[in-house]
Amino acid sequence: xGRKLLxxxxxxxxxxxxxxxxxxxxxxxxxxxLKKMTPDExxxxxxxxxxxxxxxxxxxxxxKWSFIAKPEGVxxxxxxxxxxxxxxxxKDRYLMEHIPHLLIEGMILSSxxxxxxxxxxxxxxxxxxILHILEKAIAEAYANGWLGKNIKGSGFDLDxxxxxxxxxxxCGEETALIESLEGKxxxxxxxxxxxxIKGLWQSPTVVNNVETLSAVVPIITMGGDTYAGIGIGRSxxxxxxxxCGNISKPGVYEIxxxxxxxxxxxxxxxxxGIKDGKRLKACVPGGSSVPILPHFLVTKTANGExxxxxxxxxxxxxxxxxxxxxSGGFIVFDEDQCxxxxxxxxxxxxxxxxxxxCSPCREGTGWMEKVLHxxxxxxxxxxxxxxxxxVQRKIEGNTICPLGDAAAWPVAAAIRHFRExxxxxxxxxxxxLEKNYGLVKEPVLTV
Amino acid sequence: MPKVTIDGHTIEVVEGTSILNAARQIxxxxxxxAMCYYSKLDVSGGKCRxxxxxxxxxxxxxxxPMPKLVASCSTPVMDGMEVxxxxxxxxxxxxxxxxxxxxxxxxxxxxxCDQAGECDLQNLAYEHGASGxxxxxxxxxxxxxxxxxxxQLHMTRCILCYRCVNTAEQLTEKRVxxxxxxxxxxxxxTFIENSLDNEFIGNVIDVCPVGALTDKTFRxxxxxxxxxxxxxxxxxxxxxxxxVVWMFGDEIYRVTGRKDAYGxxxxxxxxxxxxxxxxxxxxxxxxxxxxxxxxxxxxGHYELKPTNTVKEIG
Amino acid sequence: xxxxxxxxxxKPETLKEIDRIIKQFPEGKQKSALLRVLHLAxxxxxxxxxxxxxxYVARLLHINPIEVYEVATFYSMYNVEKVGKVVIxxxxxxxxxxxxxxxxxxxxxxxxxxxxGQTTEDGMFTLKAVECLGACGYxxxxxxxxxxYENLTEEKVDTLLNDFRLKFN
Numbered sequence: 001x002g003r004k005l006l007x008x009x010x011x012x013x014x015x016x017x018x019x020x021x022x023x024x025x026x027x028x029x030x031x032x033x034l035k036k037m038t039p040d041e042x043x044x045x046x047x048x049x050x051x052x053x054x055x056x057x058x059x060x061x062x063x064k065w066s067f068i069a070k071p072e073g074v075x076x077x078x079x080x081x082x083x084x085x086x087x088x089x090x091k092d093r094y095l096m097e098h099i100p101h102l103l104i105e106g107m108i109l110s111s112x113x114x115x116x117x118x119x120x121x122x123x124x125x126x127x128x129x130i131l132h133i134l135e136k137a138i139a140e141a142y143a144n145g146w147l148g149k150n151i152k153g154s155g156f157d158l159d160x161x162x163x164x165x166x167x168x169x170x171c172g173e174e175t176a177l178i179e180s181l182e183g184k185x186x187x188x189x190x191x192x193x194x195x196x197i198k199g200l201w202q203s204p205t206v207v208n209n210v211e212t213l214s215a216v217v218p219i220i221t222m223g224g225d226t227y228a229g230i231g232i233g234r235s236x237x238x239x240x241x242x243x244c245g246n247i248s249k250p251g252v253y254e255i256x257x258x259x260x261x262x263x264x265x266x267x268x269x270x271x272x273g274i275k276d277g278k279r280l281k282a283c284v285p286g287g288s289s290v291p292i293l294p295h296f297l298v299t300k301t302a303n304g305e306x307x308x309x310x311x312x313x314x315x316x317x318x319x320x321x322x323x324x325x326x327s328g329g330f331i332v333f334d335e336d337q338c339x340x341x342x343x344x345x346x347x348x349x350x351x352x353x354x355x356x357x358c359s360p361c362r363e364g365t366g367w368m369e370k371v372l373h374x375x376x377x378x379x380x381x382x383x384x385x386x387x388x389x390x391v392q393r394k395i396e397g398n399t400i401c402p403l404g405d406a407a408a409w410p411v412a413a414a415i416r417h418f419r420e421x422x423x424x425x426x427x428x429x430x431x432x433l434e435k436n437y438g439l440v441k442e443p444v445l446t447v
Numbered sequence: 448m449p450k451v452t453i454d455g456h457t458i459e460v461v462e463g464t465s466i467l468n469a470a471r472q473i474x475x476x477x478x479x480x481a482m483c484y485y486s487k488l489d490v491s492g493g494k495c496r497x498x499x500x501x502x503x504x505x506x507x508x509x510x511x512p513m514p515k516l517v518a519s520c521s522t523p524v525m526d527g528m529e530v531x532x533x534x535x536x537x538x539x540x541x542x543x544x545x546x547x548x549x550x551x552x553x554x555x556x557x558x559x560c561d562q563a564g565e566c567d568l569q570n571l572a573y574e575h576g577a578s579g580x581x582x583x584x585x586x587x588x589x590x591x592x593x594x595x596x597x598x599q600l601h602m603t604r605c606i607l608c609y610r611c612v613n614t615a616e617q618l619t620e621k622r623v624x625x626x627x628x629x630x631x632x633x634x635x636x637t638f639i640e641n642s643l644d645n646e647f648i649g650n651v652i653d654v655c656p657v658g659a660l661t662d663k664t665f666r667x668x669x670x671x672x673x674x675x676x677x678x679x680x681x682x683x684x685x686x687x688x689x690x691v692v693w694m695f696g697d698e699i700y701r702v703t704g705r706k707d708a709y710g711x712x713x714x715x716x717x718x719x720x721x722x723x724x725x726x727x728x729x730x731x732x733x734x735x736x737x738x739x740x741x742x743x744x745x746x747g748h749y750e751l752k753p754t755n756t757v758k759e760i761g
Numbered sequence: 762x763x764x765x766x767x768x769x770x771x772k773p774e775t776l777k778e779i780d781r782i783i784k785q786f787p788e789g790k791q792k793s794a795l796l797r798v799l800h801l802a803x804x805x806x807x808x809x810x811x812x813x814x815x816x817y818v819a820r821l822l823h824i825n826p827i828e829v830y831e832v833a834t835f836y837s838m839y840n841v842e843k844v845g846k847v848v849i850x851x852x853x854x855x856x857x858x859x860x861x862x863x864x865x866x867x868x869x870x871x872x873x874x875x876x877x878g879q880t881t882e883d884g885m886f887t888l889k890a891v892e893c894l895g896a897c898g899y900x901x902x903x904x905x906x907x908x909x910y911e912n913l914t915e916e917k918v919d920t921l922l923n924d925f926r927l928k929f930n
Contacts, residue, residue, distance in 0.1 A: 394544030
């Protein structure tokens with residue numbers, strides 16, 4: 001059993017409610033911080049912990065916090081990114097639904113550290129029922145003096161509110177989230193200026209993911225050094241992994257970073273192996289935008305080393321033979337799945353979710369979708385594969401925000417590892433409509 | 448003052464100047480093309496990605512190159528920065544890609560488009576585009592609509608630069624058109640049948656880089672290169688009254704703002720000057736307008752004094 | 762200036778709720794309430810946002826109508842055209858498809874005799890095929906109103922559709 005820091009109390013009955021949460025040690029971390037620590041000391045502990053953003057990018061949280069501008073007389077804002085929309089990812093929802101006070105506690109700590117007196121949780125509109133859960137929990141926190149003016153006599157004031165999106169993946173991008181919170185279309189902003197300088201209403205702003213902010217609670221409780229001792233190397237602490245696809249036990253799991261992919265995928269404590277005893281075909285380990293790995297690169301790296309659930313190990317081999325931990329959306333494909341169809345499906349997703357501001361993403365995502373749709377339906381040409389490769393290459397890195405990259409990477413990885421499956425679709429236009437290709441061959445290393 | 452080097456040319460510029468504007472101060476081939484940035488607007492740029500450049504050296508203090516190409520219109524220069532535009536193979540490759548993206552849904556109906564001859568997309572495609580297309584799919588199409596008595600919106604041609612929306616936001620109190628929907632379904636529109644009737648709204652025609660917003664009073668009257676552009680002015684209560692009138696013989700076919708080498712107007716003009724003042728007697732003609740940018744319009748040599756040969760033919 | 766009187770008006774308790782929401786934002790930043798107010802409007806006025814409703818919201822928040830149209834057409838949860846009494850938002854993104862979403866979607870299509878984007882003739886159901894709703898481990902799934910219906914089977918869908926038919930007939 002790995003160590004649990006976020007879900008350790010999840011099975012306590014009534015943990016959703018303030019009283020039970022408080023009795024289980026909830027808000028002790030806030031008490032500790034407000035009474036014994038300065039805001040800078042809180043930041044210091046988070047820096048020491050090595051906590052990295054849990055939304056997908058994995059940027060060190062303490063460093064992100066240290067970028068926030070602190071001009072006199074200008075308010076600063078902390079925004080919680082609860083716009084969880086990356087296909088394969090459903091972990092933040094689990095936290096907010098089952099233990100909402102943990103996020104609230106984390107936001108109080110983080111707002112204190114950053115000197116914010118007004119903070120918002122931006123939650124995707126489809127999670128409206130979770131918004132109600134959070135609002136109820138926030139009301140309880142106010143009623144018990146953890147929010148509002150002069151919290152527990154510390155002189156620190158904080159107002160916390162929840163506000164919904166309305167169906168737009170792009171609002172998970174932090175500047176699009178800010179725009180949306182201002183009541184506008186979710187168009188990512190042109191940077192610079194960065195949110196740390198000019199964010200919400202042109203004030204310095206930090207945007208952090210739900211899980212990131214929740215992890216601040218155990219960090220303050222146990223101290224940054226202790227937290228940093230959990231996990232492996234620069235992948236410190238624990239991570240929520242939402243596992244889905246063709247596995248026996250889909251769901252949300254908290255793992256210590258550094259757990260082997262093999263154990264995560266096959267042990268009964270986690271995914272419980274491929275459903276119905278089928279063979280593994282592929283895995284997208286960190287949400288739909290990260291590169292897909294063929295079966296022979298999932299549990300082992302190209303060098304034959306054991307692949308671990310960590311930022312570094314999942315990325316081992318770069319995009320040539322590795323992927324990314326991303327948001328922790330672990331999507332598993334069995335031998336009967338079609339990579340071409342799935343690539344088309346993911347590309348349709350990005351096409352649908354492109355905000356349309358910048359030309360490479362607006363035009364390129366739709367173009368890729370159309371070409372993939374043709375190949376999937378037996379109308380592709382051999383040159384389409386190279387065309388797809390070239391289109392994704394011209395989107396990647398050239399867009400305003402990372403959605404362009406997120407759309408390009410799955411296409412690139414699918415062609416890189418499953419080219420023979422694409423070619424089969426083109427050579428066998430009738431057969432590809434009736435059956436799936438099966439597993440791709442493992443290349444023989446000649447080096 | 449920071450010093451920046453673009454394609455090997457070094458210049459000192461005011462703190463906060465964007466790479467694009469620094470390049471414009473150098474001039475020539477160092478200047479990246481811009482389809483959405485417009486210096487006269489408070490908000491513009493960053494979207495079209497045609498002005499992407501490669502920053503090979505971030506600054507004197509932090510010489511690391513920038514990991515991705517950056518939009519030169521919205522990236523400020525740093526002291527010691529080194530930038531590749533025309534000299535960067537990466538930039539030229541990306542720009543070729545952007546042009547291709549802009550064209551896949553564009554109708555390429557230049558032969559019947561009023562913007563032909565002064566179209567930024569035409570120029571961009573001429574310089575960076577391919578002769579054929581790799582796009583086999585259907586193009587996106589929209590119905591033409593009139594937005595107000597004098598402006599026609601031909602959304603099919605639009606490249607979604609947002610300039611017209613930013614112009615309305617800046618020049619009018621109550622913006623009635625905007626960007627609707629999203630992704631490649633995005634469109635400029637009013638949502639409900641609505642006319643753009645603010646006194647300065649005609650400027651959306653001048654800022655449009657393509658033929659998406661055209662002047663209905665000029666529609667299909669003539670190709671722009673058959674006309675003689677003349678600097679002209681009049682006493683106007685609403686605007687500077689300084690315009691270019693586009694003439695054929697003694698007749699004024701259309702009135703526009705005075706555009707510089709980058710196709711940007713120097714002053715925004717009012718609707719009265721633009722749409723309702725077509726009588727030569729109402730204008731003081733200053734003389735031929737020199738078209739600063741490389742354009743087919745200049746090929747007409749309307750600036751030269753008529754020679755005998757011309758007279759004979761004329 | 763005199764407010765234009767229209768028939769469209771929120772219930773008093775909704776107006777109170779809107780007041781509470783607006784107060785969450787600093788003075789002058791009431792536009793931030795727009796997304797939530799549009800959700801309330803859609804809920805109260807037949808699941809969709811007519812021009813009149815959007816104009817009403819614009820007046821309430823002191824913004825230009827175009828600012829509302831821009832937002833309402835950007836976000837996929839808002840319907841700017843008339844829809845049925847029950848709006849089925851069915852997830853058809855990758856992870857759900859790995860566990861059989863496409864088959865369930867076909868089943869709904871044939872049960873209701875409509876395609877995604879359409880409304881049944883009796884005006885009861887609108888079917889929308891939507892992108893990832895963040896329930897990937899519990900697919901196939903769909904959303905109606907604020908409720909997620911997860912781990913769907915054809916039988917579960919049949920029961921669900923019947924329940925809604927009974928509820929709204």
